[in-house]
Amino acid sequence: MELIMFVSDCLNVNKLGHLTIGGMDTVALAEQYGTPLYVMDEAQIRSNCRKYKNSIDRFYSGNGIAAYASKALCCKALCKIAMEEGMGLDVVSGGELHTAMSVGFPPEHIFYHGNNKTVEELVTALQYGVGRIVVDNLTELDVLNQLASAQGKNVSIFFRVKPGIDAHTHEFIRTGQIDSKFGLALETGEAMQAVKLASAYKNITLKGLHCHIGSQIFDIEPFELAAQVMLGFIADIKRETGMELQELNLGGGFGIKYVPDHQPVEYDRYMERVSKVVHQTCAQLGLQIPYIIIEPGRSVVGNAGITLYTIGAVKNIPNVRTYVSVDGGMTDNPRYALYHSEYHALVANKANQQRDMTVTVAGKCCESGDLIGEGMLIQKAQAGDILAVLATGAYNYSMSSNYNRLPKPPVVMVKDGESRVVIKRETYDDILKNDLL
Incomplete structure (x- = not known):
């Protein structure tokens, strides 16, 4: 439990031994919304925004502004939060600019x-x-x-x-x-x-x-x-x-x-x-x-997010490694494939148990490099368990793809014991909508 708290303040373990984010049971969230699932804690995001804004006020006497780098995660909800917290906005494309303007973000506080x-x-x-x-x-x-x-x-x-x-x-x-x-x-x-x-x-x-x-x-x-x-x-x-x-x-x-x-x-x-x-x-x-x-950017949303997966096959290759396969992968988190980025993971429904199983977490894409991490220490895993990968709030949804024609997961925001969808789960029809015969 101490290690979980060390990674992000918005995470904890409840009486059922389940991982929580913003006080909400991640296993229940997975059951309600399905997996793969991005979950963001709004209170953590707002707290991060305020730390930067307060620092500008304190160390520059307010002569400045913290602008959220929206490429980390750009959606209407995030632009609105940044606006409400008195942040500026860093955009890098017409799409990010259009998203900001769709919620009435003050253009004078946008840096393109x-x-x-x-x-x-x-x-x-x-x-x-x-x-x-x-x-x-x-x-x-x-x-x-x-x-x-x-x-x-x-x-x-x-x-x-x-x-x-x-x-x-x-x-x-x-x-x-x-x-x-x-x-x-x-x-x-x-x-x-x-x-x-x-x-x-x-x-x-x-x-x-x-x-x-x-x-x-x-x-x-x-x-x-x-x-x-x-x-x-x-x-x-x-x-x-x-x-x-x-x-x-x-x-x-x-x-x-x-x-x-x-x-x-x-x-x-x-x-x-x-x-x-x-x-x-x-x-x-x-x-x-x-x-x-x-x-x-990353430091505003990164530690406020996690990704939940359902574990499928657990494949042990004696004297080599154990693969734990999940229902997502490089399509919703390409950062390991790109940079070998490190992540911390745990079995969300066994969060109070000892982590004593070293695994390679593999995605479902038809690609040998579709991995989320190697040498990851987690609780004993089996099919049907919920795997949580932590600190995925930045550069995961924003870099996601439809490789293998996989739909992108939804993004759910939690706040004050309630959850809401801020980006809908894609359907197969969404993937087909621009196809022509």
Whole structure:
């Protein structure tokens, strides 16, 4: 029970020995809604939002905003929660923007990212009046200026800058170093060139800079260094152009507990230390404290979610391994197949029992790499048991697919002893709806 609580505060074990989330019995939820099933605890999500918002208020005197990175999990319910909690919103596609606008999210608090936005997406962003478009490259800058001119508008932008920071994380999710598809490089002079070009465009107003050094980061030092580098660039811009940018988006990437051994930095501690660097560096460089934006995604929803499966076959290969097969897999959680991401799992209907069975959790896809984890220690499992995989609130539903024509599971939100569906389970007809003969 202690290990479960250690992974996420919203989990516990009830008198029946069943895993609970937000006080609700996960076995009962599986019976009510079927499996596979994503379950999210709304109270945990809101608590995570408030920690970030309160940190902005405390360490930057409210001179900033925490913007939820919606790619972690984007749906109407999450956009609405972020809006109600006073968060901004980070979107990376026309679909995410459309979702936000469908619930009336204030467009002035939306930050539109992406390394290859289409003309259609940029036109839509201009029509909605998105607060800041984060320009990734010189081609986008030119196209955006033309589109803004055609609409008779002036658009506020950030430039995404690569600060050259190696965040010591998985190579697939490092995005701050020079060899990245994202952003403009400092080392080559490309970023300064972009700043000078923007100042010449009549329909562009450069408001600030953005950086993002990676994901699932446990160290504070890379964030501190990134803040120093970005403020140094703001000082360089002031010296060369006379323009002092007033806004700085330091991105996200804060790590969460996927397994008990993970030790992520407390949000307040991160915010406090980085704010000290911001204040000290600005004083040294003669800069005003900029309006600070951060963009947490995984750390808002990751630990608030779990995925429930029904166990089917249990296959022991003597002296090799034991496979526990579930009714989902890489279609609802591709992160192990992509990154070998670690997860903590347990048998939800035996949560109070000793974990003494080491297994490989296998999905049902016709794919040998369809695994959710290897060497996972769980309670003794048999067909019909409910397996819970923890901390799946981020990048699971949002990365899910219909491989093998499997329908996507529903997302259920729990709050105050009640549950509701926020994303419906797909049907086979849903999969067929765009097919033509």
